[in-house]
Amino acid sequence: xxxxxxxxxxxxxxxxxxxxxxxxxxxxxxxxxxxxxxxxxxxxxxxxxxxxxxxxxxxxxxxxxxxxxxxxxxxxxxxxxxxxxxxxxxxxxxxxxxxxxxxxxxxxxxxxxxxxxxxxxxxxxxxxxxxxxxxxxxxxxxxxxxxxxxxxxxxxxxxxxxxxxxxxxxxxxxxxxxxxxxxxxxxxxxxxxxxxxxxxxxxxxxxxxxxxxxxxxxxxxxxxxxxxxxxxxxxxxxxxxxxxxxxxxxxxxxxxxxxxxxxxxxxxxxxxxxxxxxxxxxxxxxxxxxxxxxxxxxxxxxxxxxxxxxxxxxxxxxxxxxxxxxxxxxxxxxxxxxxxxxxxxxxxxxxxxxxxxxxxxxxxxxxxxxxxxxxxxxxxxxxxxxxxxxxxxxxxxxxxxxxxxxxxxxxxxxxxxxxxxxxxxxxxxxxxxxxxxxxxxxxxxxxxxxxxxxxxxxxxxxxxxxxxxxxxxxxxxxxxxxxxx
Ligand code: IFG
Numbered sequence: 001x002x003x004x005x006x007x008x009x010x011x012x013x014x015x016x017x018x019x020x021x022x023x024x025x026x027x028x029x030x031x032x033x034x035x036x037x038x039x040x041x042x043x044x045x046x047x048x049x050x051x052x053x054x055x056x057x058x059x060x061x062x063x064x065x066x067x068x069x070x071x072x073x074x075x076x077x078x079x080x081x082x083x084x085x086x087x088x089x090x091x092x093x094x095x096x097x098x099x100x101x102x103x104x105x106x107x108x109x110x111x112x113x114x115x116x117x118x119x120x121x122x123x124x125x126x127x128x129x130x131x132x133x134x135x136x137x138x139x140x141x142x143x144x145x146x147x148x149x150x151x152x153x154x155x156x157x158x159x160x161x162x163x164x165x166x167x168x169x170x171x172x173x174x175x176x177x178x179x180x181x182x183x184x185x186x187x188x189x190x191x192x193x194x195x196x197x198x199x200x201x202x203x204x205x206x207x208x209x210x211x212x213x214x215x216x217x218x219x220x221x222x223x224x225x226x227x228x229x230x231x232x233x234x235x236x237x238x239x240x241x242x243x244x245x246x247x248x249x250x251x252x253x254x255x256x257x258x259x260x261x262x263x264x265x266x267x268x269x270x271x272x273x274x275x276x277x278x279x280x281x282x283x284x285x286x287x288x289x290x291x292x293x294x295x296x297x298x299x300x301x302x303x304x305x306x307x308x309x310x311x312x313x314x315x316x317x318x319x320x321x322x323x324x325x326x327x328x329x330x331x332x333x334x335x336x337x338x339x340x341x342x343x344x345x346x347x348x349x350x351x352x353x354x355x356x357x358x359x360x361x362x363x364x365x366x367x368x369x370x371x372x373x374x375x376x377x378x379x380x381x382x383x384x385x386x387x388x389x390x391x392x393x394x395x396x397x398x399x400x401x402x403x404x405x406x407x408x409x410x411x412x413x414x415x416x417x418x419x420x421x422x423x424x425x426x427x428x429x430x431x432x433x434x435x436x437x438x439x440x441x442x443x444x445x446x447x448x449x450x451x452x453x454x455x456x457x458x459x460x461x462x463x464x465x466x467x468x469x470x471x472x473x474x475x476x477x478x479x480x481x482x483x484x485x
Pocket of ligand 1: 331372385421
């Protein structure tokens with residue numbers, strides 16, 4: 001059996017092979033620009049390693065083609081796909097375009113590791129014959145990247161988007177502001193980035209995304225069927241904003257920029273009207289730049305905001321988010337407030353279960369002790385923290401989302417998300433090291449059926465991804481729990 005991650009719902013293989021050759025054509029229906037784009041994405045991933053000048057054509061009929069097409073098959077849902085491989089043709093169908101894109105990721109994993117090479121390799125480029133029908137368990141399969149504690153370039157973020165897309169991750173949460181940095185240009189409040197974006201943990205140069213760069217990142221993620229969720233963390237984690245505008249502070253004095261790693265010391269002034277003008281401008285500009293339906297307003301660790309003020313603040317911010325046509329997401333603490341039914345709570349500490357269960361609204365699960373990618377693997381891991389515990393690869397995989405919230409309707413669990421906080425991370429190689437090999441496990445928990453999922457079997461499939469990551473020059477942690485090939 002091929003070592004696919006996430007494991008598909010159903011797979012039957014026969015003993016033949018389809019070979020990609022210089023004459024192979026990628027066939028798409030005519031007048032289907034979105035399918036042509038997916039076909040071109042497939043071609044772009046196959047041309048460098050094979051050296052073949054593969055073309056996307058409409059309605060190719062010659063033998064030896066890979067065809068992409070939509071079919072009316074509601075049982076595949078919004079993201080499922082059906083892959084049929086014979087020695088002559090590869091047929092990939094789906095009910096929606098996203099399913100074709102996820103089917104392409106499966107196709108890539110059916111090819112040998114050399115397919116991940118950026119330069120021509122000898123091949124052969126064989127895909128085993130058979131049939132796969134597949135669709136995800138959860139709609140929300142996310143990663144979060146903290147670009148506030150340390151700033152990461154557009155290219156670094158794009159690399160992480162590409163890596164996550166290989167494993168059918170479909171939500172990309174960007175933590176854009178915190179005490180140490182403001183990372184998104186806001187044209188009506190330019191000092192947020194001019195001053196608030198000028199440093200980071202440890203005192204480095206920090207940085208920020210112009211609105212054009214942010215739009216480019218969103219488009220890049222969207223072309224990979226990933227919804228971007230921007231987060232402006234409020235009312236705590238706001239020192240960078242407070243340092244940028246004295247008028248936002250209760251005493252009219254701006255604090256210094258902060259380059260440490262403490263939390264819970266800052267708060268917006270929830271009693272000053274200028275705070276809500278500020279938020280309306282910020283959330284308005286961000287909403288206009290974000291095609292996805294969500295705005296994340298943080299809400300975590302607001303120790304410097306008295307609870308009654310915090311509750312009033314959250315409820316007022318929720319009206320601002322709705323006024324800009326977006327659905328609010330907040331860390332679990334926001335469930336202390338009266339929230340709209342559709343507002344999503346993101347569980348992270350398990351300390352607000354009674355509010356989450358009592359409210360009953362939709363949740364995303366990011367239990368720190370299972371999903372925080374900034375947790376060390378072992379006591380000797382140089383990067384990362386360990387306040388939520390050590391998370392080796394097995395710990396990250398061997399848990400079941402439904403077991404997290406007792407007596408909570410599983411239909412309200414949208415899915416899971418793995419946050420990567422960057423207090424101790426400096427560049428993409430650090431991101432790769434903390435995310436791999438744990439990210440594919442979260443992708444499988446989010447996509448594959450609950451039944452039959454078992455660490456002892458999964459770890460063997462995961463081992464087979466090591467050679468793929470080596471070809472990709474991925475800086476992954478060689479966990480001793482995995483029998484690397
Ligand atoms: N908790 C803080 C993060 C970050 C994290 C590091 C949340 C929601 C600890 N808040 O996780 O800002 O500091 O592991």
